[in-house]
Amino acid sequence: MAHPRAAxxxxxxxxxxxxxxxxxxxxFAISGVIxxxxxxxxxxxxxxxxxxxxxxxxxEVPSTAxxxxxxxxxxxxxxxxxxxxxxxLTNTQTHQRTIKVAAPAKFAGQSAxxxxxxxxxxxxxxxxxxxxxxxxxxxxxxSDITHxxxxxxxxxxxxxxxxxxxxxxxxxxxxxxxxxVHDILVTAGIYSLTGFEVSPDTVIAFLTILGYSLYDTIVxxxxxxxxxxxxxxxxxxxxxxxxxxxxxxxxxRSLNTSLVAILPITAVLVIGAWILGATGLxxxxxxxxxxLTSGAYSSIFIASPLLALLKEREPRYAEIRRRLQSxxxxxxxxxxxxxxxxxxxxxVTAPVAQPVRVGADARDxxxxxxxxxxxxxxxxxEDHLGDDDARGGIGAxxxxxxxxxxxSIPPRSGNRPPPRPRKKGRRR
Amino acid sequence: MRRGLVWxxxxxxxxxxxxxxxxxxxxATPLLGLDLRGxxxxxxxxxxxxxxxxxxxSVSIIDRRVNGLGVSNSSxxxxxxxxxxSLPGVKNSAQAxxxxxxxxxxxxxxxxxxxxxxxxxxxxxxxxxxxxxxxxSTTPKAIGAAPDYRLDSAEMPASGLSPPxxxxxxxxxxxxxxxxxxxxSSGGSPVPVNSPPxxxxCSASNxxxxxxxxxxxxxxxxxxxxxxxxxxxxSPRYVLGPADxxxxxxxxxxxxxxxxxxxxxxLQFTGKGSSEFDKIASQRYPFYAQNKSNPPYQSLEAFExxxxxxxxxxxxxxxxxxxxxxxxxxxxxFSYKQANDLAVAMKYGSLPLRFVPQSLQTVxxxxxxxxxxxxxxxxxxxxxxxxLYMILYYRLLGLVVVFGxxxxxxxxxxxxxxxSHSSYHLTLTLAGVVxxxxxxxxxxxxxxxxxxxxxxxxxxxxSIRQSVERSFxxxxxxxxxxxxxxxxxxxxxxxxxxxxxxxxAFMLGLSTILDVVTxxxxxxxxxxxxxxxxxxxxxxxxxxxxxxxxxxxxxxx
Numbered sequence: 006m007a008h009p010r011a012a013x014x015x016x017x018x019x020x021x022x023x024x025x026x027x028x029x030x031x032x033f034a035i036s037g038v039i040x041x042x043x044x045x046x047x048x049x050x051x052x053x054x055x056x057x058x059x060x061x062x063x064x065e066v067p068s069t070a071x072x073x074x075x076x077x078x079x080x081x082x083x084x085x086x087x088x089x090x091x092x093x094l095t096n097t098q099t100h101q102r103t104i105k106v107a108a109p110a111k112f113a114g115q116s117a118x119x120x121x122x123x124x125x126x127x128x129x130x131x132x133x134x135x136x137x138x139x140x141x142x143x144x145x146x147x148s149d150i151t152h153x154x155x156x157x158x159x160x161x162x163x164x165x166x167x168x169x170x171x172x173x174x175x176x177x178x179x180x181x182x183x184x185x186v187h188d189i190l191v192t193a194g195i196y197s198l199t200g201f202e203v204s205p206d207t208v209i210a211f212l213t214i215l216g217y218s219l220y221d222t223i224v225x226x227x228x229x230x231x232x233x234x235x236x237x238x239x240x241x242x243x244x245x246x247x248x249x250x251x252x253x254x255x256x257x258r259s260l261n262t263s264l265v266a267i268l269p270i271t272a273v274l275v276i277g278a279w280i281l282g283a284t285g286l287x288x289x290x291x292x293x294x295x296x297l298t299s300g301a302y303s304s305i306f307i308a309s310p311l312l313a314l315l316k317e318r319e320p321r322y323a324e325i326r327r328r329l330q331s332x333x334x335x336x337x338x339x340x341x342x343x344x345x346x347x348x349x350x351x352x353v354t355a356p357v358a359q360p361v362r363v364g365a366d367a368r369d370x371x372x373x374x375x376x377x378x379x380x381x382x383x384x385x386x387e388d389h390l391g392d393d394d395a396r397g398g399i400g401a402x403x404x405x406x407x408x409x410x411x412x413s414i415p416p417r418s419g420n421r422p423p424p425r426p427r428k429k430g431r432r433r
Numbered sequence: 434m435r436r437g438l439v440w441x442x443x444x445x446x447x448x449x450x451x452x453x454x455x456x457x458x459x460x461a462t463p464l465l466g467l468d469l470r471g472x473x474x475x476x477x478x479x480x481x482x483x484x485x486x487x488x489x490x491s492v493s494i495i496d497r498r499v500n501g502l503g504v505s506n507s508s509x510x511x512x513x514x515x516x517x518x519s520l521p522g523v524k525n526s527a528q529a530x531x532x533x534x535x536x537x538x539x540x541x542x543x544x545x546x547x548x549x550x551x552x553x554x555x556x557x558x559x560x561x562x563x564x565x566x567x568x569x570s571t572t573p574k575a576i577g578a579a580p581d582y583r584l585d586s587a588e589m590p591a592s593g594l595s596p597p598x599x600x601x602x603x604x605x606x607x608x609x610x611x612x613x614x615x616x617x618s619s620g621g622s623p624v625p626v627n628s629p630p631x632x633x634x635c636s637a638s639n640x641x642x643x644x645x646x647x648x649x650x651x652x653x654x655x656x657x658x659x660x661x662x663x664x665x666x667x668s669p670r671y672v673l674g675p676a677d678x679x680x681x682x683x684x685x686x687x688x689x690x691x692x693x694x695x696x697x698x699x700l701q702f703t704g705k706g707s708s709e710f711d712k713i714a715s716q717r718y719p720f721y722a723q724n725k726s727n728p729p730y731q732s733l734e735a736f737e738x739x740x741x742x743x744x745x746x747x748x749x750x751x752x753x754x755x756x757x758x759x760x761x762x763x764x765x766x767f768s769y770k771q772a773n774d775l776a777v778a779m780k781y782g783s784l785p786l787r788f789v790p791q792s793l794q795t796v797x798x799x800x801x802x803x804x805x806x807x808x809x810x811x812x813x814x815x816x817x818x819x820x821l822y823m824i825l826y827y828r829l830l831g832l833v834v835v836f837g838x839x840x841x842x843x844x845x846x847x848x849x850x851x852x853s854h855s856s857y858h859l860t861l862t863l864a865g866v867v868x869x870x871x872x873x874x875x876x877x878x879x880x881x882x883x884x885x886x887x888x889x890x891x892x893x894x895x896s897i898r899q900s901v902e903r904s905f906x907x908x909x910x911x912x913x914x915x916x917x918x919x920x921x922x923x924x925x926x927x928x929x930x931x932x933x934x935x936x937x938a939f940m941l942g943l944s945t946i947l948d949v950v951t952x953x954x955x956x957x958x959x960x961x962x963x964x965x966x967x968x969x970x971x972x973x974x975x976x977x978x979x980x981x982x983x984x985x986x987x988x989x990x
Binding site: 018019057067119135136137138140141142143145146149150153154156160161164165168172205206208209212215216217219220223224227254257258264265266267268270271272273276277289293345346 | 926
């Protein structure tokens with residue numbers, strides 16, 4: 006963990022056993038602080054809504070004129086427009102100067118005045134009127150699209166939570182929804198804190214993130230569901246342990262997924278907005294970037310720990326926890342933290358293969374092995390991996406085929422002599 | 434089994450190659466939205482009470498206006514109650530906008546005369562606000578040709594049975610010619626170059642050079658020159674006096690069939706409309722009674738909607754008592770479409786919707802081009818980075834991703850291009866480009882899910898060969914679930930929002946479906962294939978085993 010490369014290698018080999026669910030207080034506190042800061046900022050500063058929400062008219066014309074020149078030109082065309090906000094935008098690449106004039110909402114819909122200003126600005130910039138970009142938004146338009154966006158979000162939340170409820174279960178739906186709300190609050194907070202402009206594009210981008218965030222969460226839950234099938238009857242791991250195991254199992258996937266989603270977005274942001282100066286791409290990219298990051302974070306650090314917290318309240322899982330905690334051989338709860346590799350092989354390899362592992366972790370795994378019944382006997386996975394291909398090719402698997410990672414724990418108890426913990430379970 | 438895999442590979446790669454080849458060969462490219470090529474987009478919202486029929490009628494009226502502008506690939510669509518107009522690459526956006534934002538208005542007007550179709554070129558300083566594009570200088574039809582329609586009472590549809598004339602002396606003081614009020618009030622828009630039409634226009638030798646009255650100058654108090662709606666550039670135009678009454682006097686209009694099997698339009702007037710119309714009829718009828726075989730213009734009353742004449746029937750009765758029938762001329766009876774167009778125009782002309790522009794956006798062509806280039810550059814840059822990462826991380830399997838994205842990309846491009854040129858007129862907007870870039874993440878994710886599953890299996894001691902098939906089934910379940918959620922998000926976005934969002938959602942949804950298809954038809958057979966070959970699994974740097982972390986395998990095997 007100390008060395009990034011080593012950490013990466015362990016991640017790649019599935020040798021991580023981070024305690025995601027157990028440290029929920031830390032994660033919740035971090036998110037709490039960010040959300041709180043966002044809420045305070047939202048209350049104090051509000052949001053920087055774009056013209057689409059407030060209504061108004063914006064012109065952009067390539068011109069080298071000064072702001073004061075532009076102001077007098079605009080005021081000359083339509084008296085009263087001098088109050089408009091006028092700024093100069095410069096493209097960092099081409100050094101092209103653009104004059105941007107923004108007039109308040111009351112002039113929206115007055116096409117004669119709008120075209121008068123357009124003409125004046127075109128003359129000032131010495132370009133044709135078609136080279137003037139005009140955007141005029143009626144005052145009710147913004148509130149309308151906001152309304153539609155909100156309706157879309159609500160419908161989406163209802164449909165998706167219904168789906169998760171059916172496909173998985175109620176508590177997972179709750180945890181996934183909380184993670185979503187978390188993403189909404191964090192993103193909104195960051196927008197308020199930074200003062201980035203919120204445009205309809207931002208809202209769209211935002212809605213997408215909700216889908217994406219859920220997507221990540223669902224992949225994790227899918228694995229949790231698989232791993233916890235029959236958990237209550239095996240009595241070997243607590244629900245929290247299983248969530249941790251599942252998290253570590255999908256960690257590489259989660260990180261890779263988030264990375265492959267964030268990389269193109271970063272490209273949109275960097276190439277599109279900074280270098281080529283397309284503001285449309287910037288608004289999109291920024292919202293997607295913030296949201297995707299938050300979404301990746303929330304599926305790992307919010308949704309899963311919360312699920313564990315919720316499920317541990319169920320009597321059957323509380324029971325397992327109580328029993329395992331009172332079990333002298335089990336030792337600390339940490340001892341049940343399996344690495345994906347260990348869970349996959351069923352037996353934990355000797356710490357030889359993990360030079361970085363030290364102290365507690367290594368010991369954990371040794372004890373972990375004591376926990377998991379090893380039907381494979383003295384099988385040493387690290388060595389066998391080498392033979393696998395050949396063996397698979399011949400089609401003569403001498404040792405009983407090891408069960409895949411996902412199903413490793415529960416089914417094993419089905420087709421083998423019931424292991425020790427199972428008997429305890431029956432005494433219930 | 435094995436054969437099935439090969440077939441699905443052949444199928445999808447073949448489909449990708451063929452569709453791309455066809456697209457390229459035809460030379461088709463996706464339609465670009467106006468934020469990528471410049472142009473004008475307007476969202477109009479109706480005010481007051483809105484009925485679906487009125488809205489549909491408004492869309493078709495605006496559609497006609499837009500077509501009159503001669504902008505290619507323009508579109509007028511309904512989104513909820515809003516009407517979204519997009520005019521990519523429009524030349525004069527300010528003028529286009531002023532024409533589009535007008536309220537649909539219907540009037541009954543006296544006919545002064547007919548003049549030749551507009552043949553004025555753009556060479557002269559012709560009015561910039563002409564609604565009629567120059568449609569080639571066909572020889573003008575004889576002025577004074579017999580009017581197309583006649584209007585008689587519902588009770589007596591047969592033309593020979595008009596009521597006996599009572600006022601044989603026409604009320605000369607109120608003939609249309611004398612009541613023309615030359616219009617000075619033209620609603621703030623620039624006054625057209627030509628002076629307001631009057632009786633003098635009828636005798637002007639250059640009548641074909643006089644442009645028709647633009648829609649925004651078509652007010653109730655002005656005299657106007659309007660084309661006939663069916664063929665504005667070919668048939669003679671009407672010179673019309675100020676409105677006698679507005680179209681709101683019509684309460685409803687329907688197509689009926691008379692005894693001889695001809696289509697007719699039956700009108701019902703409102704109470705106020707009925708008395709107004711009877712007043713007009715009592716002025717027009719005497720002219721008809723004078724010369725029934727060749728009724729003079731004074732006996733005609735034109736119905737005009739939104740700058741075009743729908744009908745100019747002869748008034749063949751003095752009083753209508755709230756109901757009238759318009760029939761086609763004996764020489765040219767109504768087709769059903771003609772009758773229906775007229776009925777619809779009269780019905781909805783009576784409840785015109787007033788539209789207020791909600792959002793107007795003009796994008797200069799330069800900025801559009803810049804955005805397009807930025808979008809493409811960003812997309813390519815992003816994809817390259819992602820693919821490099823995939824290859825570094827998964828080695829040969831990463832190359833499968835490269836290949837798979839090429840297949841998926843060709844299909845996506847062909848589909849987008851195909852839909853662009855279908856009746857759906859899909860346009861690719863900046864938001865859509867971002868949607869596609871985002872969907873790269875979704876697509877690559879399917880591979881990651883699969884490969885990580887594969888890793889799990891290999892870790893569990895299974896051979897790569899064994900793992901590839903087993904893990905796909907599990908991974909596919911996850912991919913399906915996740916894609917379903919992404920698709921639902923896209924669908925809901927698409928259904929419940931307006932504007933740019935829809936383009937974004939559309940691309941996202943489309944990519945999601947393609948992702949499922951390529952996952953099953955491409956990724957699965959390809960990975961199984963690669964996983965079976967020793968050459969691929971054990972290659973020194975690119976080997977699958979290396980990508981899956983089964984280092985020991987390569988070393989010790």
